[in-house]
Amino acid sequence: MNGSRSKRLVAYSCALTLLCAAAFFGTDRYGRSQRTYHAFGPVTATSIDRVQVNTPEEAYAHWQAKGLHGRKLLCFVGEWEKIKPESFFNVPQERQYPLDLFTYARALEEQRLDRTSFLYIATVTGIARGLEVVIPDRIYRHLAEQARSTKNASFSGEGVKLTYNGLPRTFMMLNHLRTPPEPVLVYVEASFFREHTPEALLNALARVQIRSDCLVLCRMTNDERVSAGERARLAAFAKAVGMPESIGRTTGEQPS
Amino acid sequence: MKGFALRVALLTLAGLFLRTLWLHSQPVSVDDYMVGITAINYMESGQLGPTMWNHPDLRNILVYWAMQLFGSGLVGLKGWNVLFGTLSIPLLAAITRRLLASERVALTAALLWTIEPLAIDFSRQAINDIYIAFFPLLGIYLTLKYLDQYRPAWLVLAGFAWGCGLASKWSAVFPLTVTGCYLLWQSRHAVVDAAGSAVARTAYYVATLVFLPCTIYLLTFLPWFGRGYDLTEWPALQHSMYLETKLHTGYHETIVGDHLASQWFIKPVMFRDLYFTAGSEEHSVNGKMTLLLAVADPLVWLLVLPAVAMLVYRGIGRRSSGELVTAALFLLAYLPLVITRRPIWVNTALSVLPFALMAVAYLVWNILEGKPAGKRWAAAYLSLVAVTSAALYLPVIGKGELLPLVGPTLLERFVNEPHYSKEPYLTHPRQERPGP
Numbered sequence: 001m002n003g004s005r006s007k008r009l010v011a012y013s014c015a016l017t018l019l020c021a022a023a024f025f026g027t028d029r030y031g032r033s034q035r036t037y038h039a040f041g042p043v044t045a046t047s048i049d050r051v052q053v054n055t056p057e058e059a060y061a062h063w064q065a066k067g068l069h070g071r072k073l074l075c076f077v078g079e080w081e082k083i084k085p086e087s088f089f090n091v092p093q094e095r096q097y098p099l100d101l102f103t104y105a106r107a108l109e110e111q112r113l114d115r116t117s118f119l120y121i122a123t124v125t126g127i128a129r130g131l132e133v134v135i136p137d138r139i140y141r142h143l144a145e146q147a148r149s150t151k152n153a154s155f156s157g158e159g160v161k162l163t164y165n166g167l168p169r170t171f172m173m174l175n176h177l178r179t180p181p182e183p184v185l186v187y188v189e190a191s192f193f194r195e196h197t198p199e200a201l202l203n204a205l206a207r208v209q210i211r212s213d214c215l216v217l218c219r220m221t222n223d224e225r226v227s228a229g230e231r232a233r234l235a236a237f238a239k240a241v242g243m244p245e246s247i248g249r250t251t252g253e254q255p256s
Numbered sequence: 257m258k259g260f261a262l263r264v265a266l267l268t269l270a271g272l273f274l275r276t277l278w279l280h281s282q283p284v285s286v287d288d289y290m291v292g293i294t295a296i297n298y299m300e301s302g303q304l305g306p307t308m309w310n311h312p313d314l315r316n317i318l319v320y321w322a323m324q325l326f327g328s329g330l331v332g333l334k335g336w337n338v339l340f341g342t343l344s345i346p347l348l349a350a351i352t353r354r355l356l357a358s359e360r361v362a363l364t365a366a367l368l369w370t371i372e373p374l375a376i377d378f379s380r381q382a383i384n385d386i387y388i389a390f391f392p393l394l395g396i397y398l399t400l401k402y403l404d405q406y407r408p409a410w411l412v413l414a415g416f417a418w419g420c421g422l423a424s425k426w427s428a429v430f431p432l433t434v435t436g437c438y439l440l441w442q443s444r445h446a447v448v449d450a451a452g453s454a455v456a457r458t459a460y461y462v463a464t465l466v467f468l469p470c471t472i473y474l475l476t477f478l479p480w481f482g483r484g485y486d487l488t489e490w491p492a493l494q495h496s497m498y499l500e501t502k503l504h505t506g507y508h509e510t511i512v513g514d515h516l517a518s519q520w521f522i523k524p525v526m527f528r529d530l531y532f533t534a535g536s537e538e539h540s541v542n543g544k545m546t547l548l549l550a551v552a553d554p555l556v557w558l559l560v561l562p563a564v565a566m567l568v569y570r571g572i573g574r575r576s577s578g579e580l581v582t583a584a585l586f587l588l589a590y591l592p593l594v595i596t597r598r599p600i601w602v603n604t605a606l607s608v609l610p611f612a613l614m615a616v617a618y619l620v621w622n623i624l625e626g627k628p629a630g631k632r633w634a635a636a637y638l639s640l641v642a643v644t645s646a647a648l649y650l651p652v653i654g655k656g657e658l659l660p661l662v663g664p665t666l667l668e669r670f671v672n673e674p675h676y677s678k679e680p681y682l683t684h685p686r687q688e689r690p691g692p
Contacts, residue, residue, distance in 0.1 A: 003452075005448070005449060005451070005452040005456075008408075008452070010456045013459040013462070013463040016468060020467040020471040024471065027478065028486050030482070031487070031489075034482050035484040071484065086306060091286050095289050095534075097284070097330050098327045098329040098332075100686070101689065102687040103300055103301075103689070104293055104303070104306060106687065107687065124301060124303050125301065129483050151503045163492075165309040166309060166496040
């Protein structure tokens with residue numbers, strides 16, 4: 001080192017590097033701190049929040065009511081309906097200053113919430129920061145085939161990762177299911193039992209030791225495509241995990 | 257020096273005038289409107305989009321702050337663009353003077369930028385293409401200030417500017433690379449007592465021009481992290497953005513218009529926005545039609561490639577780093593766009609144009625200076641460019657119909673072209689939002 005100038009430069013460099021490292025570390029901590037967890041455990045635990053609802057909209061309302069935010073959402077569904085969020089709202093022709101702008105997330109929640117959009121809206125409003133969607137094998141193969149021609153798909157042993165505007169989404173079959181690194185919100189639709197038995201789902205959840213603080217089972221009473229048999233199998237699944245009809249207690253350990 | 261500053265100030269004022277004339281009455285485009293919606297969505301929900309989700313998010317942050325302060329009027333939505341578009345004029349003048357060592361060349365480059373149709377167009381729109389001219393120019397200017405005095409603070413400021421550039425569009429990485437190399441090259445023989453040892457300087461350059469911009473870039477994603485994401489999930493987002501940017505062909509419909517960067521300086525090109533707002537118009541049942549038409553001035557654009565060739569030739573011949581770095585700034589900003597396989601629309605040229613205009617200004621004065629009546633020829637050329645730009649100005653600001661001869665039929669020529677429109681799905685929501 002030559003002289004005080006060099007020493008000062010090195011000191012500035014170190015200080016700046018430390019500041020940058022602190023910003024990276026702080027950003028990471030900030031992100032993690034924004035996740036809302038409640039007491040969690042296996043889906044069979046009576047200590048976690050478990051509820052049956054009639055419609056997907058009610059499931060959404062339940063997540064909202066629980067104040068959930070920044071979570072991974074693991075869904076078991078029998079269908080995957082493609083939606084086009086870009087056409088949810090028309091750009092008004094009347095565009096005068098000051099512009100009549102709106103909050104996109106709130107508008108979606110108030111005006112566009114339905115059985116096809118509720119998962120997307122859960123991501124926009126911040127309930128979920130990522131979706132892991134388990135679908136029947138037949139639908140998965142169809143979706144994977146379509147995904148091969150898209151620019152945002154990647155395939156792995158855990159299914160197909162198909163982002164939407166940067167949102168992480170993974171589609172998979174039941175046998176792709178792996179242990180998530182953190183407690184997840186679990187959502188099971190009656191339609192999932194069109195091609196799966198309650199035992200198969202229960203075994204899969206036990207095999208990968210899913211930890212959750214919120215299990216929502218949806219009867220899908222507003223979907224004519226769902227049969228009474230599928231709802232009966234959902235009820236059987238509920239019984240198998242020892243679920244009451246109403247919302248469960250929220251006690252138990254907190255994630256580290 | 258004083259004369260130079262005064263002339264630059266006058267050019268800046270002229271630039272401000274051209275960038276704001278009748279701006280309040282320029283109908284709000286779909287892009288302008290969606291910039292406001294996207295800024296709110298990003299800052300209040302941390303969600304990217306709904307429009308242009310694959311670009312970094314500095315624009316969302318700045319527009320949101322401006323709207324918090326000034327409301328969703330003209331200043332809130334487009335204030336930054338007018339400011340950046342205007343301030344890039346003195347920055348270009350200062351950089352050109354420093355690198356090409358000529359006040360005439362600097363003033364000429366600044367003049368060309370002041371009246372450049374594309375620069376005017378995107379200083380008057382809310383989308384962030386003008387940012388990719390302004391922040392790199394600011395970063396280069398501050399780096400050059402550091403090289404003049406070796407005061408460390410300049411490089412910290414430069415790091416902030418480069419970070420903002422990267423957080424506007426990734427294309428800022430190209431001029432940053434050239435500037436970093438120039439910095440290393442220029443400071444290789446710096447006096448240790450004034451600038452510090454080579455090791456200390458290099459460490460400082462890495463901290464200010466690599467770590468700091470990366471950190472600024474990261475921090476612009478704070479609203480996204482507020483959705484619960486951690487650092488391990490961030491690279492996947494960047495990868496998604498990269499894939500969309502790499503393969504982008506339009507968000508809803510494939511964008512029309514000139515889209516081959518390789519043709520920019522070989523044939524006349526243009527960028528046009530066609531949109532409709534409420535009101536009646538004889539040309540369309542969709543409402544009042546607005547056409548913003550930025551036609552590249554062929555008197556300037558067609559000189560760019562010869563001008564860069566001259567910069568390289570003279571730079572090598574004279575062993576002049578100023579000429580060579582100017583050429584490198586142009587080439588490294590431009591060539592990646594040329595070899596990119598997806599369509600590149602002319603608005604992206606704003607990341608290249610400042611350096612292209614520096615080259616053209618250099619060409620003009622290197623050919624004419626010292627020649628008999630050289631100044632007159634230069635004046636004649638610049639007058640011709642100014643007259644052409646005056647004719648091109650009205651279409652840029654959406655008043656093309658006022659042009660004599662072509663004006664009355666201009667809109668009719670474009671009315672049947674594809675344009676951005678969507679079938680009404682639901683009327684847009686009415687919400688009470690807090691005022692400024």
